[in-house]
Amino acid sequence: xxxxxxxxxxxxxxxxxxxxxxxxxxxKRMIRRxxxxxxxxxxxxVPFGSREMPVPYGWGTGGIQITxxxxxxxxxFKCIDQGADDTTNAVSIRHFFAKVGGVATTxxxxxxxxxxxxxxxxxxxxxxxxxxxxxxxxPEPLRNLEARETETRAMHAYxxxxxxxxxxxxxxxxxxxxxxxxxxxxxxxxxxVMSPSPIPKFDNPKLHNSPALHLFGAGREKRIYAVPPFTxxxxxxxxxxxxxxxxxxxxxxxxxxxxxxxxxxxxxDDNNRMFVCSDSDYCADRRAQGHRGPHAGHELTExxxxxxxxxxxxx
Amino acid sequence: xxAIALEERPLNLAxxxxxxxxxxxxxxxxxxxxxxxxxxxxxxxxxxxxVGESGSGKSTLLNCISGRLSPxxxxxxxxxxKHGLTDLxxxxxxxxxxxxxxxxxxxHQNPRDGLRMRVSAGANVAEPLMNLxxxxxGSMREDTITWLDRVELDxxxxxxxxRNFSGxxxxxxxxxxxxxxxxxxxxxxxxxxxxxxSVQARLLDLLRHLVRRSQLAVIVVTHDLAVARLLADRLxxxxxxxxxxxxxxxxxxxxxxxxxxQLLVSAVLQI
Numbered sequence: 063x064x065x066x067x068x069x070x071x072x073x074x075x076x077x078x079x080x081x082x083x084x085x086x087x088x089x090k091r092m093i094r095r096x097x098x099x100x101x102x103x104x105x106x107x108v109p110f111g112s113r114e115m116p117v118p119y120g121w122g123t124g125g126i127q128i129t130x131x132x133x134x135x136x137x138x139f140k141c142i143d144q145g146a147d148d149t150t151n152a153v154s155i156r157h158f159f160a161k162v163g164g165v166a167t168t169x170x171x172x173x174x175x176x177x178x179x180x181x182x183x184x185x186x187x188x189x190x191x192x193x194x195x196x197x198x199x200x201p202e203p204l205r206n207l208e209a210r211e212t213e214t215r216a217m218h219a220y221x222x223x224x225x226x227x228x229x230x231x232x233x234x235x236x237x238x239x240x241x242x243x244x245x246x247x248x249x250x251x252x253x254x255v256m257s258p259s260p261i262p263k264f265d266n267p268k269l270h271n272s273p274a275l276h277l278f279g280a281g282r283e284k285r286i287y288a289v290p291p292f293t294x295x296x297x298x299x300x301x302x303x304x305x306x307x308x309x310x311x312x313x314x315x316x317x318x319x320x321x322x323x324x325x326x327x328x329x330x331d332d333n334n335r336m337f338v339c340s341d342s343d344y345c346a347d348r349r350a351q352g353h354r355g356p357h358a359g360h361e362l363t364e365x366x367x368x369x370x371x372x373x374x375x376x377x
Numbered sequence: 378x379x380a381i382a383l384e385e386r387p388l389n390l391a392x393x394x395x396x397x398x399x400x401x402x403x404x405x406x407x408x409x410x411x412x413x414x415x416x417x418x419x420x421x422x423x424x425x426x427x428v429g430e431s432g433s434g435k436s437t438l439l440n441c442i443s444g445r446l447s448p449x450x451x452x453x454x455x456x457x458x459k460h461g462l463t464d465l466x467x468x469x470x471x472x473x474x475x476x477x478x479x480x481x482x483x484x485h486q487n488p489r490d491g492l493r494m495r496v497s498a499g500a501n502v503a504e505p506l507m508n509l510x511x512x513x514x515g516s517m518r519e520d521t522i523t524w525l526d527r528v529e530l531d532x533x534x535x536x537x538x539x540r541n542f543s544g545x546x547x548x549x550x551x552x553x554x555x556x557x558x559x560x561x562x563x564x565x566x567x568x569x570x571x572x573x574x575s576v577q578a579r580l581l582d583l584l585r586h587l588v589r590r591s592q593l594a595v596i597v598v599t600h601d602l603a604v605a606r607l608l609a610d611r612l613x614x615x616x617x618x619x620x621x622x623x624x625x626x627x628x629x630x631x632x633x634x635x636x637x638x639q640l641l642v643s644a645v646l647q648i
Contacts, residue, residue: 207493220471222478224508228493231500231507234514235536300514 083163085130089113093131097277100288105250107201107285115281122155123281125178125197132193133159133176138166140174145182145340169343183265185322185344188274190291196259198280201287203247203257223255226298234303243308249296250289264307264323269295312337315357317348394456396421396562396594397442401451404437411437412618422592426609426626428599434618435598436566443483443564444473478508482555482563486570488547492539498550499535505558524553528583545576556587565597569604581607602645606630614638
């Protein structure tokens with residue numbers, strides 16, 4: 063970080079070379095135009111001129127560009143990776159925007175106006191006015207089966223979505239059920255089949271009629287698409303094998319939650335393991351409210367809490 | 378979409394109305410002529426063979442009349458369910474793709490061109506049904522099994538990847554894939570090319586059987602006169618992009634009129 067950059071990031075308006083939140087104004091205009099078009103045509107992949115970002119492709123360049131073009135001084139920014147606020151990538155991106163935009167950051171879903179995420183939609187229901195920004199590795203849901211971009215574009219244009227079901231068919235014939243768990247394709251507004259990025263299918267229903275705006279950015283593939291608030295989002299399925307979300311027999315080891323998306327954590331070499339909420343903020347919230355799971359007080363719990371405290375200090 | 382439905386499928390066509398009509402179809406690649414001035418009519422349930430040596434324009438013609446390649450001049454009319462006899466290239470791209478998907482089939486010479494090599498045989502056969510909007514796994518599975526059985530494939534291997542099948546088996550999967558959705562016209566480009574003779578014989582037997590049973594119209598391109606003799610009702614002989622002789626198969630092969638056809642027939646090796 064050079065002196066000049068530090069200055070411009072923290073300076074108020076009025077400096078001629080001042081650019082809020084990293085991107086130059088022309089780039090932000092271009093990205094905002096793409097976002098507007100994406101919102102106007104829900105689920106449609108809008109091409110945009112993706113810029114080089116100070117992180118490699120695959121680390122969230124698409125999401126960072128969307129966030130950078132939307133964020134303002136009054137926004138509060140939250141960033142999660144695998145549902146957790148304290149993972150490396152989430153911390154780095156949160157610091158990045160704190161530095162280049164001087165914006166407030168938070169780990170609390172309820173306080174955030176912009177939430178950038180790779181794998182999860184927070185457990186706490188989103189409200190009107192919030193924006194979810196997803197980092198998308200592969201925006202094209204048909205890509206595994208059809209390598210030609212010209213062909214997949216035609217398929218979207220003419221609503222030829224039979225091919226999408228081939229993937230599900232393969233799943234059933236191999237596993238006896240639709241075993242696909244992440245990036246499960248959805249039909250948006252009865253028109254476009256869309257990949258909801260690698261969120262678990264557990265989170266797919268949260269997209270349906272969500273009061274929040276959901277934006278998806280793929281930096282390497284140079285595509286932006288959107289699910290506007292209160293849009294119909296339907297996960298694909300067969301008549302005899304309908305869409306289902308994952309369930310767990312276990313409860314969260316720390317907070318005792320039953321209906322959240324869980325991560326499995328191996329505890330030792332004796333095959334002891336616990337399941338914990340993947341959404342760290344939601345879990346912490348519940349613990350603060352006095353909920354306790356069967357592993358509450360486990361030494362790993364304390365480590366997790368220490369780490370999260372340290373992160374707050376750093377932020 | 379079961380076997381019975383296929384056999385009793387109403388054609389909704391006057392018996393004397395052509396299902397496909399090509400008029401003066403010409404395709405040029407720059408200065409090179411692919412095919413020139415080809416006209417013919419094809420009727421429901423009829424099998425037309427197109428024979429000729431390599432480079433005579435057979436495949437170009439097949440691509441043009443199947444709507445995959447826009448001809449330089451002339452037109453190709455197909456009796457679509459929705460619009461009746463319509464020029465394939467006057468349809469919007471969306472409509473043309475729909476017709477190709479729902480009413481036509483195309484068996485490639487190389488099964489790798491016609492199959493998705495990364496999904497199982499069963500899914501390959503079921504895909505046309507999904508393209509038609511079938512969303513019931515169980516019923517599609519049944520149809521798939523019916524058709525794999527019909528093309529004499531080992532049902533235990535239904536979920537194997539096509540690349541693990543032999544060439545002849547791949548070709549049979551491709552044929553099942555192109556017949557499962559009850560098309561009304563199927564194009565075949567050298568369906569038995571590259572197969573050894575015993576596999577070829579079984580495949581031909583199977584094809585003849587399926588074609589006769591389903592009253593399907595077929596255009597088969599081949600350089601193998603024996604294949605033409607077995608499958609085709611009528612023959613078109615091509616040379617240098619032109620049709621030099623047409624007629625009933627037996628007539629053309631037993632009493633060839635054009636010098637080139639005579640050469641072609643006499644060049645067949647006898648055992």
